[in-house]
Amino acid sequence: RAGRGRYRLFEAGMDDLLHKRREMEIDLRRALALKQFELNYQPFLDLKSDTCIGFEALLRWTHPVKGNIPPLDFISLAEENGLIVKIGEWVLRTACREAASWPGEMIVAVNVSPLQFKADTLLETVSSALERSGLPAHRLEIEITEGALLDDTDNVLKTLIALRDIGVKISMDDFGTGYSSLSYLQKFPFNKIKIDRSFVACANADSEAILRAVAGLGTSLGMAITAEGVETADQLARIRQERCTHVQGYLTGRPMAANLVAAFLTQPPTD
Ligand code: C2E
Numbered sequence: 001r002a003g004r005g006r007y008r009l010f011e012a013g014m015d016d017l018l019h020k021r022r023e024m025e026i027d028l029r030r031a032l033a034l035k036q037f038e039l040n041y042q043p044f045l046d047l048k049s050d051t052c053i054g055f056e057a058l059l060r061w062t063h064p065v066k067g068n069i070p071p072l073d074f075i076s077l078a079e080e081n082g083l084i085v086k087i088g089e090w091v092l093r094t095a096c097r098e099a100a101s102w103p104g105e106m107i108v109a110v111n112v113s114p115l116q117f118k119a120d121t122l123l124e125t126v127s128s129a130l131e132r133s134g135l136p137a138h139r140l141e142i143e144i145t146e147g148a149l150l151d152d153t154d155n156v157l158k159t160l161i162a163l164r165d166i167g168v169k170i171s172m173d174d175f176g177t178g179y180s181s182l183s184y185l186q187k188f189p190f191n192k193i194k195i196d197r198s199f200v201a202c203a204n205a206d207s208e209a210i211l212r213a214v215a216g217l218g219t220s221l222g223m224a225i226t227a228e229g230v231e232t233a234d235q236l237a238r239i240r241q242e243r244c245t246h247v248q249g250y251l252t253g254r255p256m257a258a259n260l261v262a263a264f265l266t267q268p269p270t271d
């Protein structure tokens, strides 16, 4: 009986989990139509001029009952059921439209899921987002993680080259956390490497050596290097020494609502 009791308990737990997932999936399907998504923008700075040169678009979902659900809690579900393709289209269109009103040469960086490459409509989606918004292609940056490069490599390469050829910039995101292969840096047309914040946050000799090596490698290959997740002045001083070219993190600016970007850009530097 004890065994049976445990079995029932387990079953009830499983049911609950599946139920919650199914509910989340139903809610996620409706989220686009109900306009529950918005984009926040986190500034990144050029370390030579110490000025903001662009913003990364970060997806935000306000659930009517559960409130804010962070992207890491729903993006993998959206990838599993394919919704990420439609959501990703919305992200690209919205980011380009909102960025088109930013001053000067300000860049917008957009995260693209590996699944969007599989859908084979990415080039079309990007082109139409640029066209509709009037944003020049060189002001759009696409961020991809190593996961996107793992399978169907030839197709991904073709798409990336086509994007580069229309003038879009391409960044390797979260560098060092996945199946990093140095051959990727040679094979794919990256303009920028974003070093994952785990290497920035950890202040020991090893992570410093990795930071230095990646920055050196990127520099030699003619790429820009962004240090992600910089939170303290000490970390900022370190990444300056290691020849990173860009910085992004809470220290230099948190993700903000679209309507706060203009004010952020006109505020005097705090240094
Ligand atoms: P990511 O692309 O690496 O984005 C950076 C994440 O680090 C963001 O989390 C940002 O808020 C956070 N962050 C920035 N500076 C700091 C810092 O100084 N300290 C700390 N602790 N965190 C910092 P967020 O917005 O929760 O996004 C998490 C991830 O979700 C992103 O990681 C990205 O992989 C994914 N994501 C976000 N928006 C999109 C999207 O539109 N499409 C896709 N496919 N993925 C997205």
Ligand code: CA
Pocket (backbone or CB within 6 Å): 056, 111, 143, 173
């Ligand atoms: Ca990113």
Ligand code: CA
Pocket (backbone or CB within 6 Å): 173, 174, 194, 196, 228
């Ligand atoms: Ca990242």
Ligand code: CA
Pocket (backbone or CB within 6 Å): 174
């Ligand atoms: Ca990340």
